[in-house]
Amino acid sequence: MTGLGTALAVELLKARSSRVLRWTGTLLVAGVVVLSAVMVAAARSGREDVVAKLGPQAASGDWTALLSVATQVTSAASVLAFGVGLSWLIGREFADGTVQGLFALPVTRSAIALAKTAVYLLWTAVAALALTVGVAAAGLLSGLGAPDASTLGGLGRLLVLGVLSAWVAVPAGLAAVLGRGLLPGVAVTVGVLVAAQVSVVAGAGAWIPLVAPALWAIQPSGVTGPALALVAVVPLVVVPATAWAFDRIQLDR
Numbered sequence: 432m433t434g435l436g437t438a439l440a441v442e443l444l445k446a447r448s449s450r451v452l453r454w455t456g457t458l459l460v461a462g463v464v465v466l467s468a469v470m471v472a473a474a475r476s477g478r479e480d481v482v483a484k485l486g487p488q489a490a491s492g493d494w495t496a497l498l499s500v501a502t503q504v505t506s507a508a509s510v511l512a513f514g515v516g517l518s519w520l521i522g523r524e525f526a527d528g529t530v531q532g533l534f535a536l537p538v539t540r541s542a543i544a545l546a547k548t549a550v551y552l553l554w555t556a557v558a559a560l561a562l563t564v565g566v567a568a569a570g571l572l573s574g575l576g577a578p579d580a581s582t583l584g585g586l587g588r589l590l591v592l593g594v595l596s597a598w599v600a601v602p603a604g605l606a607a608v609l610g611r612g613l614l615p616g617v618a619v620t621v622g623v624l625v626a627a628q629v630s631v632v633a634g635a636g637a638w639i640p641l642v643a644p645a646l647w648a649i650q651p652s653g654v655t656g657p658a659l660a661l662v663a664v665v666p667l668v669v670v671p672a673t674a675w676a677f678d679r680i681q682l683d684r
Contacts, residue, residue: 442550449519452519509555509593509600510623513558515620530680555596591644599623605672
């Protein structure tokens with residue numbers, strides 16, 4: 432096995448036994464599914480305060496309403512949950528004091544950082560898939576009927592939103608390295624969410640990679656293909672920077 436392959440095998444084993452990743456993913460999926468179903472049910476019952484918050488579309492109580500609420504909740508909750516997960520994957524080496532041992536390994540620290548990122552992307556993809564399946568199950572159990580082509584398209588966008596949200600959250604890993612701990616990564620994740628909200632208010636959201644996935648999932652016609660493709664720039668720039676920074680950490684600073 433190469434150094435990267437060895438690091439990947441070890442990080443996968445650590446992730447499998449991690450209660451942090453398990454519970455973070457579980458709470459994300461359960462939270463989105465339950466909150467979406469409850470909010471739509473409240474809107475269907477005539478709760479005017481809920482309709483005012485979610486918009487008139489939610490009052491219909493159909494698949495469109497359920498997907499609309501799920502998308503709105505997922506756009507923020509997934510970035511936060513994924514940022515916390517990546518902050519833990521990398522920042523725990525500093526918090527637990529195990530980073531010193533990495534200097535004695537034959538595997539480079541850059542390979543370890545890349546392996547952690549690969550595990551993170553796998554974990555987020557599984558979480559995004561589970562979330563989408565959970566929302567679909569909630570709709571079926573709520574008696575909304577079999578999903579049509581439009582609904583299947585909405586579920587597909589929800590899945591893609593989860594994956595792209597993981598890309599948007601990768602700066603948390605770089606922050607965890609530079610800040611040598613979990614809290615800097617979490618702080619940057621919160622900063623990403625704040626920056627996204629400011630971008631939306633400023634009307635520049637469609638061309639901001641931090642915001643484009645959510646806007647596209649909510650209203651596909653409002654975001655062009657090139658604008659959505661810019662989201663890939665975030666991991667393409669940040670992931671190599673994280674590996675470079677992790678490879679050059681010094682214990683005397």
